[in-house]
Amino acid sequence: MNTRELKLVNGCPKWCTEDHTAQAGEDRGYHTGTVRELRLPDGRLALEASLVLESDAPAPQLVVSGSLGSFIDDVQVLGSDAAHAFAADVQRFASHVTRMTETVRAAEAQVPKPKKHNPGQRTRSAWRETRLYLAERDGRRCFYCRTEFDRLKGVSIDHYVPKSVWRCNLPANLVLACRSCNVRKGDRLTWSMAAVLLAWARKENPQKAAA
Structure with missing residues (x-):
């Protein structure tokens, strides 16, 4: 299991790991979190997951990239040790995705809901x-x-x-x-x-x- 840690900047969401000091001014409203990776036993990348907040978005989104085809197109025979290590990696990746999902839900819950406008109501x-x-x-x-x-x-x-x-x-x-x-x-x-x-x-x- 590998992670890419970036610099945390004050004023950003607590999960933000972008180095905004090195970004152009128009890109500083963009935030992303630590990238979590799931790799196959031979080292190939299977999935990546991170939180991303666009400047015009009210809440972050969970971004998952990679190819699930790796699990379908390739057949690998694993011994007990390799299988146990890979299962642990899958569990860790799943737990990271779960925490990211909780962060998204918490952020969405804090977004003010628009007031319902009833055209039939008058003051x-x-x-x-x-x-x-x-x-x-x-x-x-x-x-x-x-x-x-x-x-x-x-x-x-x-x-x-x-x-x-x-x-x-x-x-x-x-x-x-x-x-x-x-x-x-x-x-x-x-x-x-x-x-x-x-x-x-x-x-x-x-x-x-x-x-």
């Missing part, structure tokens, strides 16, 4: 602005019963096409409504919208509509 201020816009667009009155609002605070905003049918919070699908009309309408389509959808369905599928 309170956004809803206040939307309420003002709808009042200017449709007038300060309930869209359904036409009752005028003395003030907009507390006036509900209704999804004209229910969210169960079209999950859209754009003003094109929003209207002002008094609470009683909003509750009465609930999660149902209005008669006018239902008629439009039925007419569209007949136009798109005339044979099915006739049946």
